[in-house]
Amino acid sequence: MENLSGMKRFAVLLCAEDSDYVKKKYGGYFGVFVRMLAEDGEIWDVYRVCNGHFPSDEEIELYDGFVITGSCNDAHGNDVWICKLLVLLNKLDSLNKKVLGICFGHQILARSLGGKVTRAASGWDIGVRTVHFSTSMKTSINLKLPSRLSLIECHQDEVRELPPKVEVLASSDKTKVEMFRYGDRIMGVQGHPEYTKDILTHLIDRLLQRGYIEEGNAIKGRASVDEHEPDREAWKQLCTSFLKGRL
Secondary structure (H helix, E strand, C coil): CCCCCCCEEEEEECCCCCCHHHHHHHCHHHHHHHHHHCCCCEEEEEECHHHCCCCCHHHHCCCCEEEECCCCCCCCCCCHHHHHHHHHHHHHHHCCCEEEEECHHHHHHHHHCCCEEEECCCCCEEEEEEEEECHHHHHHCCCCCCCEEEEEEEECEEEEECCCCCEEEEECCCCCCCEEEECCCEEEECCCCCCCHHHHHHHHHHHHHCCCCCHHHHHHHHHHHHHCCCCHHHHHHHHHHHHCCCC
């Protein structure tokens, strides 16, 4: 199969079921990512990999880049679809495809590169957190960014170890690996640059109702959202520039 349109084409590898709220307001998580990353003259598709829907080898060739989303599953788990996703990520690496991983996507990318993903030693991170960029990050990209940015977080796992070939680009007081890059083709972001504050507050309610988090986590998370503003525009520019080869 060929991309005969000549347009840039990207695929979202969806690793989570859509919540009713996100589906109704944003057209699902695919819609959330398209709002953040899509530009005029591009084609965007979605593969619901968490339901076993993966691109074929022929379809992979169509795409200039891929985005891996967050998930309620553990990136250190061995669910059938997660193992299949690891195989796909190794294939994308061998084909020199651009891949951006967000939250679970960040973690599963790290695992595919030989890193270690575990439960976070300090527990859940929910809310708006300040992320600090490394010196190399500030000197090696073509964007003018401050030394730190605020980012929405919602995770209980973390990347604990990375192989030497992978560069850590950002960290926080909660998480050592907030962002990493492997060459100019693979990048992971632990937080959720695509989330709006309302998406997070609704997610906090869902996590609490389902018993995934305790009341204390929810209270801290909501307070953080009320008190701080994520730097969504800067993160949008950073993620979009990476995916489109402009960094």
